[in-house]
Amino acid sequence: MKLTIREIAKMAGVSPATVSKVINQTGRISPNTIQKVKRIIEETGYQPSFSAKTLTTKKSNMIGLIYAGELNVEFNHPFFNHVINSFKNTIGLLGYDILVFSNQAINIGEVDYIARASHYQLDGCLIIAGEDIGDSITKLDESNIPTVGVDLELSGEQSSYVMTDNKKVSKQVVEYFYLHGIRKVAFLAGQEKSQVSNERRESFVQSMKEFGMDVDDNWIKYGNYFEESGYEKMKEILQEDSRPDAVFAVSDMMALGAMRAIKEAGLSVPKDIKVVGCDDIEACRYSDPSLATVKQDQIKIGKLAATMLHDLISERKVPKSLLVDPELIIRDSCKVGADFSGRS
Amino acid sequence: MKLTIREIAKMAGVSPATVSKVINQTGRISPNTIQKVKRIIEETGYQPSFSAKTLTTKKSNMIGLIYAGELNVEFNHPFFNHVINSFKNTIGLLGYDILVFSNQAINIGEVDYIARASHYQLDGCLIIAGEDIGDSITKLDESNIPTVGVDLELSGEQSSYVMTDNKKVSKQVVEYFYLHGIRKVAFLAGQEKSQVSNERRESFVQSMKEFGMDVDDNWIKYGNYFEESGYEKMKEILQEDSRPDAVFAVSDMMALGAMRAIKEAGLSVPKDIKVVGCDDIEACRYSDPSLATVKQDQIKIGKLAATMLHDLISERKVPKSLLVDPELIIRDSCKVGADFSGRS
DNA sequence: CTCAAAAAGGTAAACGATTACAAAACAGAA
DNA sequence: TTCTGTTTTGTAATCGTTTACCTTTTTGAG
Numbered sequence: 011m012k013l014t015i016r017e018i019a020k021m022a023g024v025s026p027a028t029v030s031k032v033i034n035q036t037g038r039i040s041p042n043t044i045q046k047v048k049r050i051i052e053e054t055g056y057q058p059s060f061s062a063k064t065l066t067t068k069k070s071n072m073i074g075l076i077y078a079g080e081l082n083v084e085f086n087h088p089f090f091n092h093v094i095n096s097f098k099n100t101i102g103l104l105g106y107d108i109l110v111f112s113n114q115a116i117n118i119g120e121v122d123y124i125a126r127a128s129h130y131q132l133d134g135c136l137i138i139a140g141e142d143i144g145d146s147i148t149k150l151d152e153s154n155i156p157t158v159g160v161d162l163e164l165s166g167e168q169s170s171y172v173m174t175d176n177k178k179v180s181k182q183v184v185e186y187f188y189l190h191g192i193r194k195v196a197f198l199a200g201q202e203k204s205q206v207s208n209e210r211r212e213s214f215v216q217s218m219k220e221f222g223m224d225v226d227d228n229w230i231k232y233g234n235y236f237e238e239s240g241y242e243k244m245k246e247i248l249q250e251d252s253r254p255d256a257v258f259a260v261s262d263m264m265a266l267g268a269m270r271a272i273k274e275a276g277l278s279v280p281k282d283i284k285v286v287g288c289d290d291i292e293a294c295r296y297s298d299p300s301l302a303t304v305k306q307d308q309i310k311i312g313k314l315a316a317t318m319l320h321d322l323i324s325e326r327k328v329p330k331s332l333l334v335d336p337e338l339i340i341r342d343s344c345k346v347g348a349d350f351s352g353r354s
Numbered sequence: 355m356k357l358t359i360r361e362i363a364k365m366a367g368v369s370p371a372t373v374s375k376v377i378n379q380t381g382r383i384s385p386n387t388i389q390k391v392k393r394i395i396e397e398t399g400y401q402p403s404f405s406a407k408t409l410t411t412k413k414s415n416m417i418g419l420i421y422a423g424e425l426n427v428e429f430n431h432p433f434f435n436h437v438i439n440s441f442k443n444t445i446g447l448l449g450y451d452i453l454v455f456s457n458q459a460i461n462i463g464e465v466d467y468i469a470r471a472s473h474y475q476l477d478g479c480l481i482i483a484g485e486d487i488g489d490s491i492t493k494l495d496e497s498n499i500p501t502v503g504v505d506l507e508l509s510g511e512q513s514s515y516v517m518t519d520n521k522k523v524s525k526q527v528v529e530y531f532y533l534h535g536i537r538k539v540a541f542l543a544g545q546e547k548s549q550v551s552n553e554r555r556e557s558f559v560q561s562m563k564e565f566g567m568d569v570d571d572n573w574i575k576y577g578n579y580f581e582e583s584g585y586e587k588m589k590e591i592l593q594e595d596s597r598p599d600a601v602f603a604v605s606d607m608m609a610l611g612a613m614r615a616i617k618e619a620g621l622s623v624p625k626d627i628k629v630v631g632c633d634d635i636e637a638c639r640y641s642d643p644s645l646a647t648v649k650q651d652q653i654k655i656g657k658l659a660a661t662m663l664h665d666l667i668s669e670r671k672v673p674k675s676l677l678v679d680p681e682l683i684i685r686d687s688c689k690v691g692a693d694f695s696g697r698s
Numbered sequence: 699c700t701c702a703a704a705a706a707g708g709t710a711a712a713c714g715a716t717t718a719c720a721a722a723a724c725a726g727a728a
Numbered sequence: 729t730t731c732t733g734t735t736t737t738g739t740a741a742t743c744g745t746t747t748a749c750c751t752t753t754t755t756g757a758g
Contacts, residue, residue, distance in 0.1 A: 012472060014744055025708045030746060037747090038705055055466075057473040061408035062744035065713050070405070072453070091435055098454060107474075108454040109416070110442060122399075128356060129401040130451075266640055291636075296610055298642030358714055369738045374716060381717090382735060406714035409743050 074135040096312025156322035175333040176209035184217035196229035198259035240267025262287035284344040299342035418479040440656025500666035519677040520553035528561035540573035542603035584611025606631035628688040643686030
């Protein structure tokens with residue numbers, strides 16, 4: 011059933027080597043022979059064996075996709091799935107397919123990504139930052155496998171990373187609040203270990219100071235990016251003596267959770283408290299009120315990651331990191347005074 | 355750097371064959387040797403080469419993931435990504451990794467899935483129904499490659515499929531309306547070619563008749579599952595002479611679009627028109643009003659698909675199809691009269 | 699017409715596993 | 729001790745490519 015290169019060679023009346031050269035466009039072959047061989051390949055629908063090819067060339071044309079978290083939610087993560095999708099489309103154009111590690115398979119103990127990668131002879135890996143950056147990620151970073159991180163600072167020789175310019179994220183939000191006379195702002199962070207969350211928090215604090223606004227430590231709470239944690243932490247904040255005029259959350263889901271808590275406390279968004287999230291997930295547009303957010307350019311991030319990884323694999327010069335500009339999207343949840351044109 | 359089985363054999367003082375047998379637990383090896391070999395493997399972190407193994411065994415332990423649509427949105431599809439995720443987790447436990455076809459790579463002309471599958475020597479494929487079932491999907495279905503379809507009826511010798519019991523979907527909704535005195539119901543369908551949409555539409559019509567309710571052909575509109583089409587089609591419906599009391603859409607996104615159209619027309623959901631969607635995507639909970647929906651058990655669908663595919667690959671007996679029960683989730687958008695406990 | 703250089707094509711050895719099959723080692727019985 | 733039968737281990741071919749290197753053919757200048 012399945013044809014080998016030898017049989018194709020026989021049919022075309024040439025040697026296997028010639029067929030191989032035609033397929034890979036290496037070596038000098040006469041136009042005549044090329045035609046002949048191509049026709050046979052066409053007619054038979056011959057497909058070279060991936061494993062044989064990989065075995066000899068040591069190149070698999072496969073990229074490993076790793077989600078660095080325990081929750082195994084990469085595909086329904088409302089932010090990352092856009093990045094993954096865009097990455098997939100771009101890297102596909104460059105001739106790679108994507109292998110998704112099903113971490114569960116070896117979930118007893120740490121997953122050894124290097125072993126997995128070398129087992130499959132992957133050309134490179136894409137790491138999407140999740141809640142938890144384990145040891146095995148670090149090892150992969152330090153290995154000589156080309157690796158690109160999204161929202162995750164990598165430092166290895168063969169590593170680069172792309173992320174939104176988190177400094178600008180917080181700054182834009184704080185600036186907006188400042189310009190609209192809002193001075194008391196709470197901050198809902200992600201896990202204490204999360205790099206992204208920490209950058210935003212730090213630049214939040216710094217921006218606040220730059221604009222001469224006070225930062226109340228009680229108003230900085232750590233959650234885990236998900237809705238429930240936003241709800242819980244907001245409740246805690248509301249129990250304090252004084253109330254913030256606004257909340258900025260590191261994820262839309264936490265922001266949505268916060269809105270729920272605020273409404274439950276009998277307060278109104280945005281009249282009593284403005285809310286701004288991060289990511290611009292689908293739900294922002296359908297929430298009540300619609301949720302203001304800082305949009306990350308996920309398409310661009312995915313594209314850049316793909317391009318960088320390809321360059322890394324091709325041993326071209328690649329910048330250590332690329333920062334993508336965020337965009338503040340105003341929606342009802344942060345409308346102020348006259349700006350606020352109610353809603354049914 | 356990378357060790358081969360031969361070197362491991364040398365280190366352990368045995369033959370490569372013995373090492374292979376230890377790894378794969380085939381053949382009779384003395385406990386003593388097993389210990390020795392295992393220790394070396396442990397110490398060296400040896401990983402057998404995937405391609406060499408695949409080359410000889412003709413088994414890759416990889417599953418191809420295909421999204422049967424042109425939109426390339428599999429990873430941010432608000433319904434399928436849950437299925438994919440659950441599938442991934444289950445199939446991972448069974449020892450498979452997932453290869454995602456980056457259709458773009460060969461997007462000139464039809465993608466030849468069979469060629470791709472045989473190129474990689476995939477053990478099987480999972481097909482997620484998208485907007486468009488092309489010829490190449492049909493060919494794959496008819497091939498002898500084990501294949502499981504989600505929301506897609508496959509008929510091939512080596513194929514099975516899983517989907518929500520769409521008859522029950524429509525019936526539950528119609529029944530709910532019937533019980534609450536609503537008689538005039540519009541229906542927002544997907545593409546005319548979409549199997550899922552058609553099943554729901556047909557059983558909608560049938561259920562309506564069973565409950566003695568009239569079906570107005572002008573109130574059945576075809577869209578494409580996405581928000582915009584729900585909006586457009588609902589607008590068309592509202593331009594008719596008489597107005598329905600309720601709309602049932604084949605997707606939540608279309609339902610959200612419909613709500614937008616209804617509000618724009620100055621009408622209220624649910625007071626003037628009730629709305630029910632399908633899928634229970636995240637946004638349902640955050641929309642205004644929250645959107646009632648028929649939830650599909652995506653986790654279960656993913657699990658079943660994985661199990662079936664594994665059985666198919668292992669040449670065990672597998673049912674041709676499996677139907678999963680849906681669940682009607684009542685939310686504000688379909689609350690009736692006294693039931694309706696308003697919202698700010 | 700000769701001959702060197704360039705072009706075209708072929709040979710055979712990898713790559714790193716698996717697996718029939720053969721061989722060796724061992725046990726116990728006679 | 730010898731022999732038979734069972735366990736254990738090893739040998740070598742195989743899977744389907746690629747590629748270094750070699751051979752043959754072609755080309756065209758002198």
